[in-house]
Amino acid sequence: MDMYSSIFNRKSTRKFDAEPLSVQAMRDFKAFVAGIKPLLPDVTLSHKIVGADEVKGMALPKAPHFLLISGKEHPLRNTAAGFLYQQAELYLYSKGYATRWLTSVKPRQTDPDFIIGIAFGKPDGSASREPDEFDRKPLAEISRGSDTRLEAVRLAPSGMNGQPWYFIVDGNAIHVYYKPSLGGIMGRLYHFTDLDVGIALAHLKVAGEHEGKKFCFTVNKSSAPASPKEFVYVGTVE
Secondary structure, eight states, X not given: OOHHHHHTTBXXXXXXXXXXXXXXXXXXXXXXXXXXXXXXXXXXXXXXXXXXXXXXXXXXXXXSEEEEEEEOOOTTHHHHHHXXXXXXXXXXXXXXXXXEEESSOEESSOOTTEXXXXXXXXXXXXXXXXXXXXXXXXXXXXXXXXXXXXXXXXXXXXXXXXXXXXXXXXXXXXXXXXXXXXXXXXXXXXOOHHHHHHHHHHHHHHHHHHTTOOOOEEOOGGGSOOOOTTOEEEEEEO
């Protein structure tokens, strides 16, 4: 399975086999991540892969590996992290592994730049689903205008399944927006909607590569249509 096909079958899981990935599989994964082009060149991100004994947090899955993501302060730090590491997540899934984004995980060793983590390993049971099993908003609720890549974007995962994004298609450009807050008591406690829109951007890039289209992300508010109510402009993909 390739990364594009993975978008239409992947699902998060809490059930992992305790057996770690092979040395070669881990080497291949690290090489893939190192080769991903970042969303923005001036955002500094880093990660490390650790075992369960090096993490803490509430209700963590019993996974053999945890990818811990960190980054220096930047207005689009979290968006860039979601973009980069969702591609890593799709890569893992395409190789037959299971994954789960984790907002509750923390490194046992304090890291002031820590953002979020991903559990991964071999699945214990099914880690896939059919496209009609996704619980997602229709395209009309998350976008204006038509672009074939947006179906892959629509299926992107997000915290609390909030799907906090909106896309305006304008010729060859797609303007990207997100909701800073999901609203409600629980929504106000969730602080990763900017990371979620980065995950959606990763799906846009992978879908574009599948169609032979380039992905160029810029931030140019002067050329973007006004933000829909409750949304904030992120950037534009051309």
